[in-house]
Amino acid sequence: MSSRSLLFTSSSCPSVDAVLVSASASRYEGDWSSIPHSHGFTELFYVREGKGNFLIRDDVFPITKDDLIIISPHLSHTELSDSSHPLSYFTVGVDGISFSFHDHKDFKIFNCRQKKTDLLFYFHSIFQELDQKQDGYESICRNMLESLTIQLKRLTDSAFEVVSSQQPSRECADIKRYLDSSYSEPITLDQLSAISHLNKYYLSHEFTKYYGISPISYLNRRRIEVCKELLETTDYGISDIAHLTGFSSQSYLSQSFRKYCGMSAGSYRKLAKKALPVNKAALQSQSRK
Template sequence: MPYQQYNFKPQTFDAQKKRPDLRLLYISHSSYDKTWPSVLHSHPFTELFYVLNGTGTFQTETQTFCIAADDLILINPHVMHTEFSNGDAALEYVVLGFEGIAFETDGHAPITCLCKNVKTIRPACLFYTRSLIQELHDRKENYVEMSQNLLENLLYLIRREIRVTPEAVSVGKTSQECRMIEQYINAHYAETITLDTLSALTFHSKYYIAHAFTKYKGISPINYLITRRIEEAKSLLEHTDFPVAKIAQAVGFSSQSYFSQAFRRETTLSPDAYRRQFLS
């Protein structure tokens, strides 16, 4: 093979363009079939949703579209969204959460949620997402710097492929403890959770947690927990024939009567009346 050399010609640095204060929050790898209940939710940060296998439906407050392998969805902050698996095959996907940037079109038109198929760069997407998972799992020396660089490289690749522009957005003074509480409740809503539980989780007093979370979310942590349980219960009432007592237990209520009272307070309907709306 003849000798080849490619000289690097960096672009002139523009001091006016500051590097975004991009920060990786998490990466998750999930696989759910059609029985998994999912509800609309939002985050105060940006998410990248990459489908590995299976088919499903992605939904926002204004859009509903089909998704399949190698579809990549960009979800800007505060956009309500959820996903559902189609058929018996599980929908397998990776989700990255990060703050510091949001996306808009190359023409600087704002977007809420954008879906593009990126089959042509599948090997690179798999490399970066798997490498990120490995780095955060192993937590070896300099894993933070490695993870940040992997995320930036992935976003540069996406920018090149689907022609979107990442724009810096200010990262508010959102309490890390409040984000931790929100994520904990979302993951463990079916378990017994009290202010004592959350106090032990964050090493802060119950008073501080109640006050800080209410300021962060606009709702107290216990009321957020109840609302989260009610949303899951609504999905089960709509999509299953489970008895009301079983649903109450499945979403974390201590009794059917307490569940019915909370459900009526949130929806003005009893669980049975709510279910009847969806019977054919």
């Protein structure tokens, strides 16, 4: 006979500080209208069957069987079913955590069709546990969510982190999305105040409370991240990059880049050009020290 023995050596298991607030199983039967809406929690949307479109703000994305969409809190969205191939899907609402994607988007669509991992099992299990509420269902749901998250990290090329979070107000979430998409424009705290209809001091306090950084500091950090991408992937001059990323001058970019990254933009570009793809993560880590 032959045998294999495997030892589990970890003394502790990672966990996510998440609260499952809802789970639903739906099938389009032509009896409801798709109306854009948002939630105060993160939503996981998994397509079981059929196909259609998913609307996120003003953008439209085709979806079909085994697509998973992660939608951040306060993000307007809805689904539109193909009448000849009706959508059937699970949704799971999760409070207390957020998915921090490395491309700064507040949603992600994962194509799971070519993967061998059965993500549908986790969604079905969570829905069943919340529906039946047998002894210990809360623990099972938490474990299912954690397993689902780990499987996502395994199958996707789009890096993300799961972090505990307080849910931001709608105004703060809107300002963050505005900064993520409009970083190349000249932006002041007074402008953000006008956009959010909040006193600028209150806005700054609330934004810092939820995101751990002030709106203007977040804007500068966002610009620096884009600068790094352009330094790595293009031959634009530093002055051009300053213009493309919203810095008022090359000198201000240089000052900010050195403050955030601990090196000049030129030095970062030289390191990036020399680094092999497998070393890019180390380069990013080095620049944040």
